[in-house]
Amino acid sequence: MAAKARTIHHSLFSLLVLLLLSVLIVTLGGADGGLDGSRSSRCPRIPSMTAQQACSAVSGTRHMLELCLRRLRAGGVRVPLPVTCHAAVAVRSALDAYAATVAAATSLLDGGAVPADDERAAFGNCMVGYGSARVAMARVADDLRLAADGGGCDDDDDRAAELKAGYTAGLRGMDGCTRGMLDFPASPLYARNLADRNVTLLAALLCSLVPAPLA
Template sequence: MYDMCMDTLREDEDLGKLGFGPDPPQPHSVEVTAYAVLAAQRARESFAATVDAASGLLKGSLNRDDRAAYDACLVEYGYADFSMARVANDMLPGCRFGGLAEEYIKGLIPLESCRDRLMRLEASPLYAMNLVDRNKELLAYSLGQLLGI
């Protein structure tokens, strides 16, 4: 979890792309918001990689249970990504913190539902990816909590 946190929040050109940077120095609340936006965006990137992997698996030969689980997970990932997009692109940049905690949770619930489906399968290569996605969502939520949500 520590490694994931450090990788997700490493300072690089991504903060500059978000309009946050070292010159002039930013107040701590602005820095926290920048990291919260970055964590949400990185969670969405991770979601996209999992969706791509699931879509690729669906093109192959799968048993009925695997196919049904992956199809359902694709729908659930759509809901999770929608919530994180609201967080990353609307709520945080606009400093609209009312309902922010609920939006994070709305993104987490579908990921956990997908996890429950994948756990019932004999062996799914998506399970580990889903776990990473869930952890990135929780990291983003934890940073949001620093904003007082």
């Protein structure tokens, strides 16, 4: 069962990474310079979308669409919002998911529900991955807050690179946990981690709706 789970995970990982990188490179990367090679600092207009529009734009599967709608509609808002707001909600959702999973894992360990030493070690390594993901995604949340507050375009190229690095680090943190849990597919932490990775990927895809600065 562990070998099968490992094969499925690697296939999904390759597909999701390719999708993520293609979306982030296109939408978060800086544009080419003008005819004279110079760069302007004209800010693009931030579009507004309903949750349905935003989720439909980034979701390639029904599962991801349903996940996206649940996360964005959790507050009961159905009117169009700036896409920076949707991106910020998704990042906060990922951070909340991390906190819930860490709390659940700690409870299992403290309650003696994970008696085997090798599984306890996997839990410990998993928590390291969650720690790095939390730090990275907290930085993303701060960057999105600056963008939503209208911080200007002069540093948007740097911000786009920081966002991409933050989401990538978040996914790597999730994957660091997954690798350690592949030998324990029956563990509740295994399922929670896969779900948290989907939330992290969703956050990155929603951020791709934020336009890059015009040049």
